Amino acid sequence: MSKPRIAFFDFASCEGCQLEAINFVEEFLVLLGHVDIVQFREAITEAEWDIDVSFVEGSITREQDIPRLEEIRENSKVVIALGACACTGGVNAIKNTRPLEDVRADVYGDKKDWFPTFPTRPIDQVIKVDGYIYGCPIDRNDFLKNVQLILQGKKTLRHNDPVCVECRLKENECLLTLGKPCMGPITRGGCGAIDPTFGHPCTGCRGLVDDPNENAAMDVLAENGLTVEDIKSYMTIFNAFRPEDIQ
Amino acid sequence: MRKNIDIHVHHVTRVEGHGDVLLNVKDGRVEHVALNIVEAPRFFEGMLRGRAHYEVREIVSRICGICACGHALASVRASEAALGIEPSEQVVDLRKIVLAGENLSSHFLHIFFLVAPDLFGVKSVLPLATTHRDIVVRALKLKKLGNDVSDVIVGRHVHPITMDIKGFTVLPSVSALRDVQKKIIEMLPEVVDTVDLIASVAGGIPDFERETEYISLGPVSGSTEYPFYDGVIKSSEGMTYYPAEYRKVTNEFIVPDSTAKHCKHLRDSYMVGALARFNNNSDLLHPEAKKAAEKLGMIAPVHNPYMITLAQLIETIHIMHDTVEIIDKIIRRGIKEEDYSYQPRAGTGSSAVEVPRGILFHHYTYDSKGRIEYADCVIPTTQNLENIDQDFRKLAPTILDKSEEEISLLLQMLVRAYDPCISCSTHQLNVRFK
Amino acid sequence: MPAITENSYVPLISTIKSVQDLTPTEKVFEVELPGGRQLNHDPGQFVQLLVPGIGEAPISICSSPTDNNFHLTIRRVGDVTTAIHNMKEGDKVGIRGSFGNGFPVEEMKGSDVLIIAGGIGLAPLRSVIRYILANRAEYGEFTILHGARTPSDRLFKDELSRWTDSSEVNLLETVDHPDESWSGKSGVITTLFKGLTVDPSRTYALVCGPPVMYRFVILECLGRGIPDKQILVSLERHMKCGLGKCGHCQINGVYTCQDGPVFTFNQVKNLEEAL
Amino acid sequence: MKQFIFQKSRMKELISYLISAYPSVYAPVPRGKHFVFDKIADASNVEFKYIRTILPPKKYLMPQHEALVNFTLTENLEFKEELVTDRQVILGVRPGDIRAIKLLDDVMMNRNKDRNYIARRENTVIIGIDGIPDEYSYEDSVMDLKVEEGFDLFMTDLGNMILVDVATEEGMKIINSIEHEPATERYLNLRENILNSQREMFTARIDIQAKLLPLVLEGKWNHPIWEEMGRKCLSCGQCILVCPTCYCFNVTDDMALSMEEGTRTRHWDGCQLADFTLVGHGENFRDNAAARIRHRFHRKFKYHLDVFSEIFCTGCGRCWETCPSEINLVEIANALSSEEVE
Ligand SMILES: Cc1cc2nc3c(=O)[nH]c(=O)nc-3n(C[C@H](O)[C@H](O)[C@H](O)COP(=O)(O)OP(=O)(O)OC[C@H]3O[C@@H](n4cnc5c(N)ncnc54)[C@H](O)[C@@H]3O)c2cc1C
Ligand code: SF4
Ligand code: SF4
């Protein structure tokens, strides 16, 4: 049986997720034994189509990205959104929270019209996506696990259990009990609660769970010293994208 | 021979981000040659406006996955300058380790994964996995070493976790520092071997020189430290500036027949990055790094941009020795819990940090509630772009006798040598052609 | 409970003896336990089917203990069910069980039996149907109401047509969305109750189908005067152990895997979470 | 049961003996402002004056992630159970946690015996310790502070002396490792006094006798308290993960990267998490937080009571302290029962 052919692509992103995806030693070599990497611009020059699994990093922010993404879809049996930018829009969607004109002007001044852009969207707003590997950046172990599931023909992990689950099971001190504003209760898990493990509140990079109780979360954050304005800002670091943005 | 050449390399591979190389030759005359940036703009400065002080570094570290720690560092330092905060000596030392880890992992990534395939005449590191498995394993191990070094302080190299304005959310344990120190010492011979290996294939490095201006951090007066974290802005033309004066150096400008913002200082263009640092500060390198430089035949000033890779390799040796010493110093002093709380206020501040690809500037203005009013980040790649184009213009006419494939490869190798970090270039304008 | 290996989490490694397509999304698998072992299950019980390396799923046994082989009908919905759909004769699977209580086939003896099966609900009920047919003399009137989404979604088409022709059972069928191939009734399953006469006090109604179906079907049964304790439903829940521990299948205070999956309407009435 | 006393200063010796005699000794140690049970290498970090640990000692009988069965997928498909048989001591277990372990024993060691649990349990020595409550504790409302079973040794801090109840031969062997003497009446009385004063320290209380809650719950299925709590609940699952009497789990079959072998692993899971009752075709049988909280409350104070005749809450206050919205069962119990009184 020939090995599955996998490829990596990127759109607007920091490419940190691709970097994390190869951030192994032994595991990477074992993985290379199971798959053929046929496209990976950041690391290899070869470029072949006819792909079994495409990992797509980055959000879609302008017209010319769409045909390229569609081409990837057409040539791949399975398309996986890799990382927050692709899954939920990530930090790139912050720009959706302000008038687009203003954001462009902030960066490019009177040359702003040279930068055609539209509201940031996750890739599943453009093409059908078969699975998600969440996080900013992705968690290496979660990536490995998911790749394995994909190769077994299984679905990627839903991660609808919030960050608190892993945090509690690791017996971290809950940051909320220490008065730090943590988004863990409504954020998708799967990261091993890495932020709280290092004493840093979860900022929601993996996206919100399917049915988040945002009102209760806002009450909780307010108890931890944030104003309503603070909370609104805080909750949009990674979760600014709303489907209405692009209607 | 009057040739017509039309090269358009769509998305140069083995670089970070999307860039195209273009070369138009008509009747044997170079009409146009440039690196065309096609990366989607991400509007970071626009995204920062109105954000609270504790959100800023969270957001800016997402500018770039490779130099996430560098951006985070430049960010907290610019915030500290603006908010009037002085980090403790312990914090500064720990931050130096974070930066060291990042420079290591990025340099190794560049040397082994992006450049080495060209030197070995293959298209990527993957075929090397069968032909030179030991090298690939070494590459992975060294790159991981860099990550481990930053991880011990900030939890994760791609988007550091614990790094805050004034301090860290948690401090590393002495035993964790010892462990990572041990790892560095264990890996040193591998790097020395790498120097030999690269010295043996260095003949494959194209022979091309163009003298330019080199800009990097320089030591603050009296310091003997090869400056990464701290220093003045230093030009090889003999000028120095304070970080707050970075705009006097960068002078972002619009190129007449292109639409890209480029930078220049005293000459047509300037270079930042490992080679600029080497040229400006090589006397401050660790003796072992100096030895490696000698072995590689590198004597400052070096004017061949393809040699950036060698300068990086020399730097890795310096960084590893230096980090071992910093860790010793921290452990000797003992790790103490400190108060990292602070009050936001209105203010303006700038920072300059040497990240893998060169000097990085962040500059913020906060309002009285500690929210960003204005933000500006000038990325090393932005500063190098004009220099790359100038190199192209000198190089292209001299290689027209080669095959299109060879020309294209040489141009791409030049781009790769600079290790441009295109997704970083928040300031990058689209380069459009007629 | 006949947990057939010593450690309840270790499955018996069994072999797929045959695979048969029923519909585009459903297949029936004949499974052979090692060493000629028999399941000795009760009709309505289920097993935990393991696809090695993929995971487990609770699957009803669709054959009768009176058959001398053991069959599972599986709809492809997710990981495990997709994986087994890709398996073939000779492949190995794991079996734990049988679990659950099954239908009270002893208690029902001498009574009339009314089976109401919607969609994949026919699979667990098939084991009772075959059991009754094998012991036909011991039961009274035997009626099956069967509903499917479309004609091509009908499971066990051969058997259904045999039952249609059989004098031993009265099979009534309907489909939600008929097509040209379908000459029978159309509409939801409750339409089959029209004109159906039962002798309520001596009738057991056995119900299994999609969650939305239960309420309506039970109302019909109650409306015809069938006593609560003679209305039996087989319920589906998320399950991980089959041993009454993992908690996923809990309906109020009871565990579907142990106390069910078959419940009388009498029990269900006191279980607010059941339907 | 026999009672002895020993000098508190001998505690170090006792701990050293345990460490020398058993492969693993677990005891409460500080973690920031909180406490956790952790493996100890010496007596230095052990803190007996803790209120509660983040996770209960259950984690040593049924770990958060526990390999149940290993399998190989090569030529021969093979499954091997993974029984842990190393001896272990859990030292410094509070009465509520001892009772919780008893309840788990009832669940795991009787009907449908769980061999993995039993293997660990039978190799575990439990040494209890008394202690005081804080504002989240309500043991006194749901159990007797004086536990009579479920331990090998139980220590009561009398000041300079420790009173120790010895319930097993192994416990006797342990206590024989240090100097001790039989406890006289005076010490036993002292213990009663201490217990009584501890009982008075509780500020959180269930207003009615907890065993009556099943009666109170009748007719309360649609009580507004469930909706009220549901609006506050984040469905983060922390409450059920920290609970010493919760034991719900998930089971996954995970392959090693080699794709040749794998492990069937049990993971802690629980009813407050939204996906707990979700099935393959998308139906979720308890799809809102109000229904989930109602289920948790019934499970603690009714369903299990019907089967095991025991309240499945020890009043340890873990769920209350950890809940971001400060949802707690005392408030719910009192809201439900206040109407009874009216
Ligand atoms: C008593 C009983 C008898 C059943 N009989 C049959 C049958 O005869 N034929 C048939 O096709 N289906 C039957 N089902 C449904 C079948 O179990 C699910 O469709 C199957 O578990 C889906 O697993 P999956 O891995 O393919 O789906 P996925 O969507 O990939 O997995 C769903 C997740 O939920 C878990 N899960 C646990 N219990 C269930 C459940 N009951 N339903 C859905 N997911 C569950 C799975 O293990 C997995 O973790 C029965 C269910 C029960 C409870
Ligand atoms: S620290 Fe954050 S993620 Fe961890 S339990 Fe508390 S709220 Fe949840
Ligand atoms: S801890 Fe609180 S918020 Fe979280 S699930 Fe439990 S009750 Fe809900």
Ligand code: SF4
């Ligand atoms: S329900 Fe809460 S108070 Fe009761 S035992 Fe569980 S965690 Fe402790």
